[in-house]
Amino acid sequence: MSTPIERPRLYFLDNLRWIMIARVVLFHTGAAYCGMAEYFHETQAGGFMSVLRDIVGTLPGMSVLFFVAGYFALPSLIRRGAASFVWGKLYRLGIPFLLCVFFLGPLMPYMGYYSQSFAGLATDSYWSFWGGMLADGFLFELSDSVFTTNTQFHPMHFWFLSELLEFLLILVVVRAAWRRWVNPSALSMSEGSHELSEERVSGKTLLVAALVMAGAQIPVHAFDLPGGVFLGIFQLQPQSLISHGVYFGLGVYACTNGWFTRLRPPGWASFGVLLGALVCLGAVGFTLFATGGGEDIPRWVGGILGSFWMTISGLWFLVVVVGLTHRYMNKPSAICARLAQASYPTYLLHYPLILVARLFLLTIDLPAPVKGLIVYVLVAASSVFLGLYLLRARPRLAVAGLLALHVILLSVGFPRTSWSHLLLDRLPELHKIVPDQRPATVVERADEAVMSPLDGMSRATPAVGVSWTEGRLYVAAHPKGLLAIDPDGQTLELNEELELSVLTPRSDGLWAIDRTTNTIVAIDSEGQIAEASVIDSSQYPGQPWHLASRPAGGLYFSAGEGDSSGVYYISDIGDTPIQVALLPNARGLSLSPDGGTLYAVADADFNVWAFDAATTGELSNRRAVAELFRGDGRYGRQDLQRSYNAAPEGMLADATGRLFVSTFHGLQVFSAAGRLLGIVDFPDVPLEWDRIRPLTVSRGADASTLYVSIGEEVYSLQTRGG
Numbered sequence: 001m002s003t004p005i006e007r008p009r010l011y012f013l014d015n016l017r018w019i020m021i022a023r024v025v026l027f028h029t030g031a032a033y034c035g036m037a038e039y040f041h042e043t044q045a046g047g048f049m050s051v052l053r054d055i056v057g058t059l060p061g062m063s064v065l066f067f068v069a070g071y072f073a074l075p076s077l078i079r080r081g082a083a084s085f086v087w088g089k090l091y092r093l094g095i096p097f098l099l100c101v102f103f104l105g106p107l108m109p110y111m112g113y114y115s116q117s118f119a120g121l122a123t124d125s126y127w128s129f130w131g132g133m134l135a136d137g138f139l140f141e142l143s144d145s146v147f148t149t150n151t152q153f154h155p156m157h158f159w160f161l162s163e164l165l166e167f168l169l170i171l172v173v174v175r176a177a178w179r180r181w182v183n184p185s186a187l188s189m190s191e192g193s194h195e196l197s198e199e200r201v202s203g204k205t206l207l208v209a210a211l212v213m214a215g216a217q218i219p220v221h222a223f224d225l226p227g228g229v230f231l232g233i234f235q236l237q238p239q240s241l242i243s244h245g246v247y248f249g250l251g252v253y254a255c256t257n258g259w260f261t262r263l264r265p266p267g268w269a270s271f272g273v274l275l276g277a278l279v280c281l282g283a284v285g286f287t288l289f290a291t292g293g294g295e296d297i298p299r300w301v302g303g304i305l306g307s308f309w310m311t312i313s314g315l316w317f318l319v320v321v322v323g324l325t326h327r328y329m330n331k332p333s334a335i336c337a338r339l340a341q342a343s344y345p346t347y348l349l350h351y352p353l354i355l356v357a358r359l360f361l362l363t364i365d366l367p368a369p370v371k372g373l374i375v376y377v378l379v380a381a382s383s384v385f386l387g388l389y390l391l392r393a394r395p396r397l398a399v400a401g402l403l404a405l406h407v408i409l410l411s412v413g414f415p416r417t418s419w420s421h422l423l424l425d426r427l428p429e430l431h432k433i434v435p436d437q438r439p440a441t442v443v444e445r446a447d448e449a450v451m452s453p454l455d456g457m458s459r460a461t462p463a464v465g466v467s468w469t470e471g472r473l474y475v476a477a478h479p480k481g482l483l484a485i486d487p488d489g490q491t492l493e494l495n496e497e498l499e500l501s502v503l504t505p506r507s508d509g510l511w512a513i514d515r516t517t518n519t520i521v522a523i524d525s526e527g528q529i530a531e532a533s534v535i536d537s538s539q540y541p542g543q544p545w546h547l548a549s550r551p552a553g554g555l556y557f558s559a560g561e562g563d564s565s566g567v568y569y570i571s572d573i574g575d576t577p578i579q580v581a582l583l584p585n586a587r588g589l590s591l592s593p594d595g596g597t598l599y600a601v602a603d604a605d606f607n608v609w610a611f612d613a614a615t616t617g618e619l620s621n622r623r624a625v626a627e628l629f630r631g632d633g634r635y636g637r638q639d640l641q642r643s644y645n646a647a648p649e650g651m652l653a654d655a656t657g658r659l660f661v662s663t664f665h666g667l668q669v670f671s672a673a674g675r676l677l678g679i680v681d682f683p684d685v686p687l688e689w690d691r692i693r694p695l696t697v698s699r700g701a702d703a704s705t706l707y708v709s710i711g712e713e714v715y716s717l718q719t720r721g722g
Contacts, residue, residue: 008261010260010261010330011329011330011331011332011333011336012260012322012325012326012329012330013068013071013072013260013325014336014337014340015325015329015330015333015336015339015340016064016068016321016322016325016329017065017068017340017343018336018339018340018342018343018346019321019325020061020062020064020065020068020321021065021343021344021346021347023056023059023061024061024062024347024350025346025350025354025376025379025380025383026052026056026376027053027056027057027061028157028350028351028354029354029372029375029376029379030049030050030052030053030056030057030372031053032049032354032358032372032375033045033046033049033368033369033371033372033375034046034049034050034052034053034054035049035050037148037149037664038147038148039108039109039111039112039115039147039148039149039355040111040112040115040116040149040355040358040359040362040632041115041116041630041631041632041644042358042362042368042371042632042644043365043630043632043634043640043641043642043643043644044365044366044367044368044371044641045368045644046368047368047369048368048369049368049369049372052372059317060310060313060314060317060318062160062244063243063244063247063314063317063318064247064317064318064321065160066163066164066167066244066245066247066248066251067247067248067250067251067254067318068251069164069167069168069248069251070167070171070247070248070249070250070251070252070254070255071251071252071254071255071259072251072255073167073168073171073248073251073252073255074171074175074252074255074256075255076088077171077172077175082172082175082176085168085172086168086169086172089165089168089169090165093161093164093165093168094161094165096161096348097155097158097161097162097165097233098233099399099402100156100158100161100348101155101156101158101233102134103402103403103405103406104348104352104402105154105155105156105158106129106130106133106134106153107352107355107409108156108351108352108355109133109148109149109150109151110126110129110130111352111355111356111359111414112148112149112355113129113149114359114414114420115358115359115362115420115631115632115633116149116631116665117419117420117421117422117423117424117629117631117635118420118421118423118424119423119629119631119665119666119679119681120149120665120666120679120681120683121424122427122436123424124413124414124420124421124424125413126409126410126413126414127410129151130410132151133151133152133153134153134232136151136152136153137152137153137154137231137232138153138231138232141228144228144229144687145159145228145229145235146687150687152687153232154229154232154233155229155232155233155235156351157347157351158348159235159240160347162233162234162235163235163240163241163244163245164248166234166235166241167244167245167248170245171248171252197262197263197264198264199262199263199264200263200264200265200266200267200269200270201254201259201263201264201265201270202266202270203266203269203270203272203273203274204273206266206270206273206274206315206319207273207274207277209250209253209315210274210277210308210311210312210315212246213246213247213249213250213311213315214304214307214308214310214311214312215307216242216245216246217239217242217243217246217307217310217311218303218304218307220238220239220242220243220307226238227239227240227241243310243314246311247314247318260326264326265319265322265323265326266319266322266323267323270319271316271319271320271323274312274315274316274319275316277312278312278313278316281305281308281309281312282309284305285305285309288301288305338384338388339384341387341388341392342383342384342387342388342392343387344387345383345387345388345391345392346380346383346384346387348387348391349382349383349386349387349391350379350380350383353378353379353382353383354375354379357374357375357378357379358371358375361374361375362419362632362633363419363633363634363637363640365640365641417633419633419634419635420633422629422635423629423678423679426676426677426678427678429671429675429677429678430669430677430678430679430680432720433658433669433671433677433719433720433721434669434678434680434717434718434719434720435718435719435720437717437718438683438684439680439682439684439708439715439716439717440715440716440717441684441713441714441715442473442485442707442713442714442715442716443464443475443477443483443485443712443713443714444712444713445686445711445712445713464476464477464478464501464695464709464711464712464713464714465500465501465502465503465512465513465695465696465709466503466696466707466708466709466714467503467504467505467510467696467698468505468698468699468700468701468707469505469506469509469510470505470525471486471487471701472484472485472486472487473485473698473700473707473714474494474503474510475709475714476498476500476501476502476503476512477712478712479499480496480497480498480499481493481495481496481497481498482494482495482498482500482523482527484527487701494526494527494528495527495528498512498514498523498527498529499514499515499516500512500513500514500515500521500523501513501515501695502544502545502546502547502650502695502696503523503547503696503698504547504548504549504555505549506522506523506549506555507553508524508525508530509522509523509524509525509530510522510523510525511523511534511547511549511555512547513544513545513547518543518544519534519544520534520544520547520555520557521534522534522573531573534555534570534573534574541559541560541565541566541568541577541579542559542560542561542564542565543559543560543561544557544558544559545557545558545559545586545587545588546558546586546587546588546589546649546650546696547589548589548590548591548598549591550591550595550613550617551593551595552595552615553571553572554569554570554571554572554617555569555570556568556569556580556589556591556598556613556617557569557577557589558583558586558587558588558589558600559577559586560586561585562584562585563584565583565584565585565586566579566580566581566582566583566584566586567579567580567581567583567586567589567598567600567611567619568580569617569618570617571616571617578617580617580618580619581600581611581619581622583600583602583609584602584605585602585603585604585605586600586601586602587600587601587602587603587648587649587650588600588601588648588649588650588651588661588662589651590651590652590653590659591613591653592653592657593653593654593655595613595615596612596613597610597611597612597613597653598610598611598613598619599611599625599651599653599659601628601648601649601651601661602648603645603647603648604643604645605648606627606628606630606646607624607626607627607628608624608625608626608627608628608648608651608659608661608670608674609622609623609624609625610622610623610624610625611623625659625674626659626670626674626675626676627674627676628646628648628661628663628668629646629663629665629668629676629679630642630644630645630646631644631646631664631665632644635676645664646663646664646665646668647663647664647693648661648662648663649662649663649693649694649695649696650662650694650695650696650697650709651697652697652698652699652706654699654703654719655703656672656721657671657672658670658671658672659674660697660706661697662693662694662695662696662697662708663679663693663694664693665679665681665693666679666680666681666682666693667679667680667682667694667697667706667708667717680717682694682708682710682715684713684715685710685711685713686711692710692711693710694708694709694710695709695710696708696709700716703719704718704719704720704721705717705718705719706718706719
């Protein structure tokens with residue numbers, strides 16, 4: 001049995017740890033103001049902060065942290081013994097993990113709901129929210145971790161502790177089994193000299209490590225193995241476990257082979273070898289893509305290349321940061337020592353503190369980089385202070401404070417602001433129009449979904465379109481097909497080849513947008529194309545988005561992008577489109593039942609516009625009649641910038657003048673006077689990284705039924721007095 005060895009203090013690894021934690025704080029600050037819907041909706045976002053997030057996100061800092069953890073784990077295990085080691089890690093990592101997951105984690109999405117006027121919730125009660133999350137969280141099936149405002153229970157950013165605990169326990173089991181049945185001296189530490197020699201960790205060693213590490217990851221990348229959160233707290237993502245586990249294992253290997261104690265860190269030669277390998281991999285990938293096209297490359301080939309690229313680039317980054325910190329920061333420093341001590345508490349506290357700081361800045365007009373700098377400095381300083389003087393110095397007091405905060409929130413909740421309870425206060429008005437109900441599913445999502453081209457993470461799919469006409473509900477299905485649902489619920493497949501999006505009634509069938517050609521086509525009542533290309537988007541006026549037909553004939557449609565886009569009109573098939581309104585990024589359209597008013601919304605515009613519509617199709621008297629809810633804390637604030645995109649799509653005006661607009665938040669409902677009454681949420685829509693917003697809204701056989709398409713699904717909704 002190996003005896004404990006006194007090892008020199010590796011100050012640079014301590015410093016490397018707090019530097020990587022600072023990188024995590026910077027990443028989450030960048031994510032806060034990059035324009036993504038990560039808990040809050042920020043008006044000042046994007047631009048530089050989006051670039052910052054992308055750059056910091058490409059740096060594999062978490063892999064470096066797992067490498068450092070693996071490096072220090074083995075000496076601790078040898079020194080303390082298996083039982084004491086496991087108990088110590090459960091005490092130091094396991095208990096804080098559970099406390100944070102159960103009492104700190106749920107606060108993060110709750111603050112998101114608070115910032116968005118509790119859109120999607122029926123009450124501001126934190127007791128109801130917290131209890132609901134826990135009640136639905138302990139699932140045996142795997143679920144995704146989604147860092148947006150939702151009610152799904154998952155480990156939040158504390159997943160790092162979950163994986164680290166798993167790796168530490170695996171190390172204990174593997175070391176005991178290997179030493180018992182294979183090699184009694186395995187996974188021990190050399191008793192030789194710990195003085196640094198002139199020999200360095202070689203580039204050849206790193207390339208062999210890259211081959212082994214990439215080989216372990218290839219099955220995950222090539223076959224897209226399922227993964228997720230188990231029982232709401234255990235991180236079981238094969239890709240994450242393998243990609244981080246190999247770095248943890250590399251850290252253990254580095255420790256047993258005397259890296260940094262006998263062998264100097266990798267130098268310029270290793271840097272060049274890994275960089276050359278990356279260039280070669282990039283050239284191979286570019287050649288395959290250029291000669292065969294991206295769609296022709298087999299998945300397994302992409303998986304192999306991707307595994308090697310991610311592994312070698314990660315090792316290259318590890319070589320860089322280890323080399324720099326070893327050269328310039330491998331010496332005692334009181335400040336660095338304190339930062340190293342605070343690194344673990346900082347990781348625990350920083351993300352909730354970022355959200356708190358963002359709440360205070362939510363309705364203050366400042367450039368996104370300025371807000372980001374303020375938040376980063378405040379959060380970094382407060383996290384270090386609380387970490388040193390509360391979590392480390394008085395851990396029991398820290399636990400008592402967390403539980404006391406939890407009890408206060410359960411009892412009192414968050415304070416009311418001018419924006420926090422807007423939707424809840426108007427809920428009674430909404431229920432006079434839309435009774436409290438759970439929207440009914442009319443068309444369910446297919447079992448298989450495609451990867452979203454928008455974010456590369458979710459499995460969101462293009463939305464289907466719906467339209468009620470001639471006593472049937474017509475559904476443009478995905479990936480293709482046109483369905484008709486009779487009043488008795490019987491579904492007929494009229495055409496299995498059509499790939500359509502938006503539909504609207506026509507005197508003898510439907511108008512539709514063909515997704516394959518981005519043209520407007522005429523469909524008869526049996527689902528056959530009557531006119532293949534009413535409007536060709538390859539020429540003027542551009543890609544069509546939404547349609548609104550006149551009862552007596554004629555069609556309005558939104559088309560184009562940017563300042564040249566707008567609303568167009570044709571009176572019949574074969575007519576040349578006439579631009580009747582200049583509305584940049586025009587989207588959803590709806591005619592009043594009498595055909596006298598056309599309502600329109602536009603992407604990145606918070607207004608709902610109304611036009612007087614003449615029988616000739618001409619539009620006049622443009623006016624703003626309502627303001628879309630954006631969830632940015634600035635509703636109705638003329639004195640503040642209001643640029644967050646509510647992402648409006650389809651809309652419907654009923655006989656009483658009420659408006660229903662599909663947006664990022666759900667279906668927004670407005671009175672005839674333009675007052676926001678509330679938002680209808682669709683809780684049964686499968687959760688994605690980002691919300692799947694409703695696309696189209698259609699009136700049913702009676703004026704009280706609405707059909708709303710969201711993703712691949714269609715829901716029905718009952719209203720009053722429409």
